[in-house]
Amino acid sequence: MDILEMRNIHKSFVGVPVLKGVELTIRQGEVHALLGENGAGKSTLMNILTGLLPLDDGQVIFDGRDVTGCSIRESEEMGIAFVHQELSLFNDLQAYENIFFNKELKTKTGTLKKREMIQKCREVFQKLGVDIDPTALVQTLSASEKQTLEIAKAIFFEAKLLILDEPTTALSNAEIDHLFKIMENLKEEGKSFIFISHKMPEIFRIADRYTVLRNGEFIQSGNIKDVTAQEVTSVMVGSSFSNAETYQPRKLGENVLELSDLSGDAFDDVTLNVRKGEIIGLTGLQGAGTSELLQCVFGELPLRGGAIRVFGKPLEKNSIHRAMKKKVAFLPSNRKENSVLPDMSILENIDVSEHTLSASHPIIRKRREIAKYETLKSQLGIKANNPGDLVMSLSGGNQQKVFFSRWLNTNAEILLLDNPTQGIDVGAKAEIYKLILMLAEGGKTILINTQEIPEIQRVADRCVIFYSGKIVKILQHDEITEHTVMLYATNAIEVGEGTQS
Amino acid sequence: MSQTSLTKKKARFSIGQYSYILIFLVLFLVYYKVSGHLQWTGVTNILRHSAVVGTLSFGMGLIIITGDIDLSVGAILGCVASFGCLIFNLTDSILLTLLFCLAFGTLLGFFNGAMIGKFKLPAFIVTLATQLIYRSVSQYVCNILPNDIKGVSGNTFKMLTTDSRNAMYAFGNGQILGLPTCGVIFLLIAVLLIYVSTSTKYGKRLYAIGSNVKAAHMAGINVEWNRVSVFTLTGLLAGIGAFLWLAMQGNVDPATTGINNEMFAIAAVVLGGIAMSGGKGRLVGVIFGALSYTVIDKIIAAVKVDSLINNAIKGAILIVAITIQVVGPQIKRSAHKKK
Numbered sequence: 001m002d003i004l005e006m007r008n009i010h011k012s013f014v015g016v017p018v019l020k021g022v023e024l025t026i027r028q029g030e031v032h033a034l035l036g037e038n039g040a041g042k043s044t045l046m047n048i049l050t051g052l053l054p055l056d057d058g059q060v061i062f063d064g065r066d067v068t069g070c071s072i073r074e075s076e077e078m079g080i081a082f083v084h085q086e087l088s089l090f091n092d093l094q095a096y097e098n099i100f101f102n103k104e105l106k107t108k109t110g111t112l113k114k115r116e117m118i119q120k121c122r123e124v125f126q127k128l129g130v131d132i133d134p135t136a137l138v139q140t141l142s143a144s145e146k147q148t149l150e151i152a153k154a155i156f157f158e159a160k161l162l163i164l165d166e167p168t169t170a171l172s173n174a175e176i177d178h179l180f181k182i183m184e185n186l187k188e189e190g191k192s193f194i195f196i197s198h199k200m201p202e203i204f205r206i207a208d209r210y211t212v213l214r215n216g217e218f219i220q221s222g223n224i225k226d227v228t229a230q231e232v233t234s235v236m237v238g239s240s241f242s243n244a245e246t247y248q249p250r251k252l253g254e255n256v257l258e259l260s261d262l263s264g265d266a267f268d269d270v271t272l273n274v275r276k277g278e279i280i281g282l283t284g285l286q287g288a289g290t291s292e293l294l295q296c297v298f299g300e301l302p303l304r305g306g307a308i309r310v311f312g313k314p315l316e317k318n319s320i321h322r323a324m325k326k327k328v329a330f331l332p333s334n335r336k337e338n339s340v341l342p343d344m345s346i347l348e349n350i351d352v353s354e355h356t357l358s359a360s361h362p363i364i365r366k367r368r369e370i371a372k373y374e375t376l377k378s379q380l381g382i383k384a385n386n387p388g389d390l391v392m393s394l395s396g397g398n399q400q401k402v403f404f405s406r407w408l409n410t411n412a413e414i415l416l417l418d419n420p421t422q423g424i425d426v427g428a429k430a431e432i433y434k435l436i437l438m439l440a441e442g443g444k445t446i447l448i449n450t451q452e453i454p455e456i457q458r459v460a461d462r463c464v465i466f467y468s469g470k471i472v473k474i475l476q477h478d479e480i481t482e483h484t485v486m487l488y489a490t491n492a493i494e495v496g497e498g499t500q501s
Numbered sequence: 502m503s504q505t506s507l508t509k510k511k512a513r514f515s516i517g518q519y520s521y522i523l524i525f526l527v528l529f530l531v532y533y534k535v536s537g538h539l540q541w542t543g544v545t546n547i548l549r550h551s552a553v554v555g556t557l558s559f560g561m562g563l564i565i566i567t568g569d570i571d572l573s574v575g576a577i578l579g580c581v582a583s584f585g586c587l588i589f590n591l592t593d594s595i596l597l598t599l600l601f602c603l604a605f606g607t608l609l610g611f612f613n614g615a616m617i618g619k620f621k622l623p624a625f626i627v628t629l630a631t632q633l634i635y636r637s638v639s640q641y642v643c644n645i646l647p648n649d650i651k652g653v654s655g656n657t658f659k660m661l662t663t664d665s666r667n668a669m670y671a672f673g674n675g676q677i678l679g680l681p682t683c684g685v686i687f688l689l690i691a692v693l694l695i696y697v698s699t700s701t702k703y704g705k706r707l708y709a710i711g712s713n714v715k716a717a718h719m720a721g722i723n724v725e726w727n728r729v730s731v732f733t734l735t736g737l738l739a740g741i742g743a744f745l746w747l748a749m750q751g752n753v754d755p756a757t758t759g760i761n762n763e764m765f766a767i768a769a770v771v772l773g774g775i776a777m778s779g780g781k782g783r784l785v786g787v788i789f790g791a792l793s794y795t796v797i798d799k800i801i802a803a804v805k806v807d808s809l810i811n812n813a814i815k816g817a818i819l820i821v822a823i824t825i826q827v828v829g830p831q832i833k834r835s836a837h838k839k840k
Binding site for chain 2: 018056267301319320324330332337338340341342343344351352353355356357358359361363364366406410
């Protein structure tokens with residue numbers, strides 16, 4: 001029996017279609033994986049289902065009733081519960097207060113029946129196999145406990161269909177096992193799940209069926225046991241996922257970036273010479289000092305000792321503007337906080353850095369800027385309708401390309417990239433790798449800080465491994481394997497040698 | 502995706518962005534009705550009376566675009582006009598008075614800017630403090646100066662009646678092409694600053710700082726100095742406003758000249774559709790914001806109510822206007838949703 005049927009759903013935002021005839025059918029008592037890259041339309045579809053967004057065209061049938069265009073409240077009452085990616089709990093309230101929020105049990109005079117609520121809460125927790133004290137403050141709970149609390153809340157009010165949006169991002173493996181066990185139990189009782197995730201192993205573990213969306217279109221759906229992870233991935237990303245291994249050794253130029261005995265806030269005595277056209281991967285555990293090193297070279301963090309030479313000339317007095325003048329660029333991590341100018345257009349977001357270098361010509365020549373934008377757009381493959389659109393209208397991967405353009409537009413030669421694929425989906429990641437290789441081919445020198453070793457494997461000529469602020473090992477491209485890198489990054493090698501001697 | 506889809510708005514034309522024109526037209530029609538026999542001079546007078554506060558509003562607009570605020574512009578106006586009048590009485594030179602007003606306004610604005618930009622103190626507190634300082638100093642100096650320098654007995658300044666004074670007064674109350682000179686100067690400043698805000702790299706930097714200061718810094722913008730510059734520029738504009746005031750009025754009361762003008766300027770900026778959070782809005786709206794405020798004054802004068810109720814009416818109109826701007830789009834959205 002189908003609990004939910006969404007037929008031919010259409011939705012546009014200011015004329016830009018984001019859903020083009022999407023179909024989604026969920027059977028009762030199944031876990032249904034909703035798959036697609038960022039920007040495929042998953043969240044929009046879910047927001048239509050829960051009544052957050054109106055739809056332009058199509059039909060929604062839930063539990064045998066036509067519920068097209070229902071409100072948030074109506075969808076909740078029908079039994080659709082959205083367990084959000086960013087949890088929507090009140091940290092300063094107790095667990096049971098969160099569950100009963102806005103639906104408190106009251107006596108006739110309006111006072112709260114606290115004991116009864118706590119008791120009922122405890123029963124649900126027991127049923128779910130959750131070990132949470134109903135009177136615990138939510139802020140004292142772990143991420144996984146919060147997650148189960150949200151699920152408990154949905155179950156308590158008799159949700160029939162639960163939407164889990166990337167529920168495992170903040171969870172450890174044991175916690176994921178626990179979550180999946182809860183899901184299995186609820187499935188037995190006939191609850192249905194829409195499971196949104198990018199992690200293939202989890203999808204293949206928990207899901208019964210799947211639906212793939214791409215660019216707002218319904219691509220295919222079927223039983224999970226009839227497909228492989230590779231097949232699903234290629235269906236998700238479409239044609240863009242053909243470049244498996246594009247790394248090729250390049251001819252490198254002279255030294256363009258020389259760090260000698262560099263010390264700063266989180267790193268010490270770093271000596272590294274980087275040649276023109278080279279791609280260096282910097283990695284290490286969280287807090288190993290790699291991000292701080294890049295920020296220091298860019299002049300954002302203070303230099304405590306040592307020297308930086310760029311194109312053979314010393315980079316005196318570290319400041320961002322001086323680094324930029326020496327053709328050094330820095331793409332910071334955490335795009336939303338450190339890169340995005342949310343109120344400004346795509347074009348303005350690209351031009352902002354170049355304008356600080358060309359400030360002696362104070363007037364903007366719009367036509368020339370647009371011409372430069374068009375070149376960058378086609379070079380980087382930015383998917384955008386109009387340079388005057390807000391940068392926030394783009395998907396994560398395209399936003400990141402805009403910020404690459406911001407620095408390419410300054411004619412920077414040395415690109416420092418801090419976690420450049422953060423918050424970007426698989427297909428866009430592949431495009432970013434391709435872009436990095438293409439830029440190096442064109443003579444740009446690139447330093448990438450990342451903890452994703454496969455990323456380094458795909459692009460880097462050399463991998464520089466940090467441990468606690470110091471370089472412990474430099475691997476050549478052929479030597480980079482996940483295993484070796486982890487050995488050095490966790491300092492397991494030194495410990496091993498130490499015990500032997 | 503959920504965030505991006507919700508913010509999938511375009512930085513292009515929409516009626517909501519231009520509600521300030523509507524507000525101005527409504528107010529103007531009301532004025533036209535209540536004044537009975539409105540003549541051309543009555544219309545041009547709106548421009549004339551908007552000149553001083555309008556000039557201040559443009560500085561305020563730039564500051565609010567960067568996400569800051571300046572509570573001292575009214576005090577700068579009063580202080581510069583007071584000392585400017587003093588300089589005039591001492592030198593009897595229009596040119597020196599003008600140069601002094603420009604330089605002194607710039608200096609007072611620079612002091613604000615240095616505190617806020619360089620030493621990273623909160624703008625609200627710094628300009629609240631300098632508002633008190635600038636006004637108090639001018640009152641104190643006025644009180645201790647002999648009457649022959651002040652040009653009048655009591656706690657005010659008056660320009661001594663000389664040929665230069667008459668020339669300046671004639672300039673301040675004269676006309677160019679049938680329009681009041683001071684109003685034309687205001688419009689020229691407005692056009693210049695609108696151009697700066699939309700078509701220069703400096704203008705875009707101010708928007709970038711107001712939109713996301715961390716990202717602006719990481720993109721290479723010198724946030725400190727751009728902050729200093731925008732407060733300094735506002736000081737200069739207040740200096741221009743002070744000179745226009747002198748030319749139009751010929752006298753200054755350090756205790757009341759420019760009082761509450763920072764609030765009128767903020768109101769004009771907000772009526773003009775610029776967001777207090779920074780990074781959003783266009784300066785062109787500030788012209789209409791400032792004109793709207795003057796029209797309200799005129800309406801109140803025309804219907805002959807007690808002038809003490811003036812600010813209450815202005816406040817009420819501000820609330821109505823902001824409600825239209827904020828609630829209007831929400832109504833539109835929910836109407837769209839019901840469809």
